[in-house]
Amino acid sequence: MNIALLAGSALTLFGIYLLKHSVTSYQKAVASQRWPSVTGQLTEVLLWGSRNLGGQIKEVEKLNVEYNYQINGQNYTGTLPAFYTMMYPETLEFADQYPVNSDIKIYYNPKNPSESVLIPGPRKDKPYSDLILGLLGVIIGVAIAVLSWRGIIG
Numbered sequence: 001m002n003i004a005l006l007a008g009s010a011l012t013l014f015g016i017y018l019l020k021h022s023v024t025s026y027q028k029a030v031a032s033q034r035w036p037s038v039t040g041q042l043t044e045v046l047l048w049g050s051r052n053l054g055g056q057i058k059e060v061e062k063l064n065v066e067y068n069y070q071i072n073g074q075n076y077t078g079t080l081p082a083f084y085t086m087m088y089p090e091t092l093e094f095a096d097q098y099p100v101n102s103d104i105k106i107y108y109n110p111k112n113p114s115e116s117v118l119i120p121g122p123r124k125d126k127p128y129s130d131l132i133l134g135l136l137g138v139i140i141g142v143a144i145a146v147l148s149w150r151g152i153i154g
Contacts, residue, residue, distance in 0.1 A: 004154025008144030015137025022130035029083035032107050032120035040069030040078075040106040045095050051088055063091040069106045071113040078106065078116040084123040084130065 042065060049061025065081045081094065098104055109115040123129065148154040 002148055002154040004148035005145055008141050008146075008148055010141070012138055012141030012145060015134055015139075015141050017134075018137055019131065019134030022134045025083045026122055026127070026131060028115075029117075029120070029122040032083065032109075032117050035107040035109055035117075035120060037105045037107045038069050038071060039103050040067050042067045042098055042100055042102050042104050043077075045098060045100050047091055047095050049088075060088050060092045060095075062087070063094060065094075065118065067104060067106060067116075067118065069108070069116065071108060074113065076108070076114050076116065078108075078114075078118075080117050082119040082123075083117060083121075 044064065044066035046064040047060050047062070048064065050057050050059060051061045052058075053060065063081055063086050065079060067078050069076050069078065086094065104118060106116050106118060107120045144153070
């Protein structure tokens, strides 16, 4: 077995994993648009990941959140801001708009109230980006594996 065949197989498996994860996230994101909401409280807003802004290195690239909410007398804690990865500048905008200890609308799954999100729905500007990336991984991985198996590469 050669390196190209192994690499193609590994990329295919990773693409399948990414595709499965992105389909699940997309389905949950679409469903979350119909979830009920409750007011909760942000207990943590943490910006991390370095980025050069105006010549200064700042921690603004990614966002971690934690929030508490209550449904039917039961307390819950959530950590999911959105069903997609938030990146700068939306991370900074979120942190500026919602400081720690602020009240925030939390959308929760009525069938499983421990599942919640702060921003319902898929990414507005690129709703299919993760699906496309996973599909590309599968296609390129299969192409590399097949070309290697046929002796065309590697």
